[in-house]
Amino acid sequence: MPRQLPVDELVSDPYPIYAALRAEGPAAAVEVRPGYQVWMVTRYVEARQALANPALGNDPGNGRWMADVVGDAVNAAMNKHLLRADPPDHTRLRRLVSKAFSGTRVAALAPWISKLADELLDRIEPGEKVDLLDSFALPLPLQVICELLGIPAGDRHLFRDWSDVIISGAHQRDRYKDMAEALVAYVQRLTAVKRADPQDDLLSDLISVRDDDDQLSDQELTAMVVLLLFAGHETTMNLLGTGLFLLLTHPEQWAALRADRSLVPAAVEEMLRYEAPLRTAFPRYAREGVQIGDVTIPVGAVVMIALQSANHDERRYVSNDDFDLARTSATHLAFGHGIHFCVGAPLARLEGRIAFNALLDRYESISLAVPPEDLRWRFSTLIRGLESLPVIGTEAVSRQRQ
Incomplete structure (x- = not known):
């Protein structure tokens, strides 16, 4: 009989639940919501292996409830992307997208991102109580991914509401239909504009990219834009917001960063390990019986790989539940592993x-x-992020002299 996980606790403080599951074995049958049974992989070694196991493919029933709500056409336009594809389709899609989402384009954004970060902080008065999530952690990555894709500046505010509802998924079914239809219609209209008048942006590149006369279909193009928009700001927003929260609740680590800026890259990796923005990888489907350690997962089972649990596995990390910027290991699974490793990881790290x-x-x-x-933590079984982050900051002396 699968164990029913307490959803409220899984949202607010999942780590004791994960620790108990890891103690029992590398994988366990659980219900993440009533009637939805999955096998959850919780240990690091087995999670890494599962992420790269071709026998664990795209779940054919994954997102079926979405199609029931919005219809097959809108659902396909939302979901026909890399994370829901298997080889050879995945290989083809990733090859086409990677040509446009190049390291050169990402690196070229660094000066603009730095300028944007300063401009956002300029709007905050010293000593003012402010929600740093809304004023900084959200608008920075949202502006960056919209700039990269070529979303007009006047339209970018629309994506916060769309994102909140769509990330909540089944928990906001009553609003999901309207938001999904509005998002897909917007992306399709903008694609038509870019097709007629290409610009120097990622969306124009995705429209034109080809490989041996192959290119993205209309549904694939829309789904890739939706994925990049959400993955491009949701995960980075939560990295920034949750990362700052960790520093504020571990002031000795803030002091260490102030004393030694060379720790910043390692700090970003420890934030990603300690509070991975994605709780789990997208659900997988066992095409055949799969061995996870000493546990056999039956054919046809849905498999969820708990990234947050793997990143806290005491078998992998010394002092696994300590937030420690001196930790040198960057081998966390926050960005996944294998063919589904996050294509936007270099951009997220740069922004962090x-x-x-x-x-x-x-x-x-x-x-x-x-x-x-x-x-409060956002009510989502996929995303780990705060609803708000009210803070008060004391301006640096070097800034006061300017």
Whole structure:
């Protein structure tokens, strides 16, 4: 009989649940919501192996409830992307997208991202109580991915509401249909504009990219834009917001960063390990019986790979539940592993390094404006992120002299 996981606890504090599951074995049959049984992989070694196991493919029933709500056409336009594809389709899609999502394009954004970070912080008065999630952690990655894709500046505010509802998924079914239809219609209209008048942006590149006369279909193109928009700002927003929360609740680590900026890249990796923005990888489907350690997962089972649990596995990490910027291992699974490793990982890391350096430049100290226990985590079984982050910052002396 599968264990029913307490969803509220899984959202607010999942780590004791994960620790108990890891103690029992590398994988366990659980219900993540009533009637939805999955096998959850919780240990690091087995999670890494499962992420690269071709016998664990795209779940053919995954997202079926979405199709029931919005219809097959809109559902396909939302989901026919890399994370829901298997080889050879995945190989083809990734090859086409990678040509447009190049390291050169990402690196060229660094000066603009730094300027944007400073401009966002300029709007905050010293000593002012402010929600740094809304004023900094959200608009920075949202502006970056919209700039990269070529989303007009006047339209970018639309994506916050769309994202909140769509990430919540089945928990906001009553609003999902309207938001999904509006998002797909918007992307399709913008694609038509870019097709007629290409610009120097990623969406124009995705429209035109070809490989041996192969190109993205209309549904694949729309789905890839939707994926890049959400993955491009949701995960990085939560990296920035949750990462800062960790620094504020571990002031000795903030002091260590101020004393040694060379720790910033390692700090970003430890934030990703300690509070991975994605709780789990996208669900997989066992095409055949799969061995996970000493556990046999039956054919046809849905498999969820708990990235957060793997990143806290005591078998992999010394002092696994300590937030430690001196940790040198960057082999966490926050970006996944194998063929589905996040194509946007270099951009997220770049934004993280720039954002935390900008905060260190700006503030001598930052403190939470409310007790930590008053903060709430977003109700999502996929995303790990705070609803808000109210803080008060003391401006650095070097800034005050300007």
